[in-house]
Amino acid sequence: MASIPSTQNNSIVSLREVPFCRRNNQDKLATKDLGPPRPNLNIKQVSTKGGKSYNRGFSRSWYERKTWLAGCEVASALFCYPCVLFHPNSGTGTETAWTTTGVTDMHHLSEKVKKHETSKLHMDSCLKFSAFGKVNIATQLDEGYRIAVRKHNDEVSKNRHILARLIDCVKFCGVFELALRGKDETEGSSNPGIFRGLVDLVASLDEVFEEHLKTATVFKGTS
Numbered sequence: 001m002a003s004i005p006s007t008q009n010n011s012i013v014s015l016r017e018v019p020f021c022r023r024n025n026q027d028k029l030a031t032k033d034l035g036p037p038r039p040n041l042n043i044k045q046v047s048t049k050g051g052k053s054y055n056r057g058f059s060r061s062w063y064e065r066k067t068w069l070a071g072c073e074v075a076s077a078l079f080c081y082p083c084v085l086f087h088p089n090s091g092t093g094t095e096t097a098w099t100t101t102g103v104t105d106m107h108h109l110s111e112k113v114k115k116h117e118t119s120k121l122h123m124d125s126c127l128k129f130s131a132f133g134k135v136n137i138a139t140q141l142d143e144g145y146r147i148a149v150r151k152h153n154d155e156v157s158k159n160r161h162i163l164a165r166l167i168d169c170v171k172f173c174g175v176f177e178l179a180l181r182g183k184d185e186t187e188g189s190s191n192p193g194i195f196r197g198l199v200d201l202v203a204s205l206d207e208v209f210e211e212h213l214k215t216a217t218v219f220k221g222t223s
Contacts (some may be wrong), residue, residue: 010034012079020085023077029133036070036081043076045106056106077102083127090121113200162212169198
C-alpha cells in the first residue's frame with residue numbers, strides 16, 4: 001500500500017501523489033474525516049462590461065455555500081473534493097477540470113458550480129463520500145438474521161439427536177418386551193427400571209444427551 005506523502009492527507013497535491021483508491025482503509029477514513037482543504041486562494045480576474053473593468057476574485061464564502069468545494073494553493077484553483085476522491089480520472093469536457101486541472105474561472109463560477117452539481121458524476125461521488133466508513137445497517141441485519149437462523153438450525157439438530165436417542169431406548173425395550181417403567185424412578189433410586197437405566201447408560205456414552213438430561217426442561221427425566 002502506498003505511503004501518504006508528508007503533505008496533509010486531504011490536500012489536492014497529496015491526493016494526486018497517492019490517490020484515494022490506493023490508500024489503506026485507515027488513511028481513507030482519515031482523509032474523509034479531514035474534509036476538503038480550504039486554503040485562501042489568490043484567484044483574481046479582470047472582466048469588462050459596458051466599457052468598465054471589474055475585478056473578480058475568489059471569496060471564502062464559497063466554501064460555506066458549497067461544502068464539497070476544495071481549494072489548492074499550489075494550483076491556485078478549485079476542485080470537487082468527493083469527485084477527486086472517488087472519480088479522479090472520470091468526466092468529460094469541462095467536468096474534468098473539477099478533478100484534474102482545477103477551476104479558476106471566477107467570472108463563470110456560479111454557472112460551473114450549478115452544472116457540476118447536477119452531473120451524474122458529482123452525485124455519485126457525493127453518495128459514495130457520504131456512505132464511506134458508515135456501518136451498513138442492511139448488512140448488519142442480514143448478518144444478524146443468518147446468525148439467528150444458524151442458531152435455530154443447531155438447536156433443531158440437537159433436539160432431533162436427543163429425540164432419536166430416546167426413541168432408540170423405547171425401541172430396544174419394545175423389541176425385548178421390557179417394561180418401560182420401574183417401581184421407583186425418582187432421582188437416585190436403586191430400582192429405576194430398565195428404561196431409565198438404559199437412558200442413563202446412553203447418557204454416559206453421549207455428552208450431548210447427558211447435558212440435555214441435566215439442563216433441559218423439555219423431556220426432562222423419562223416420565
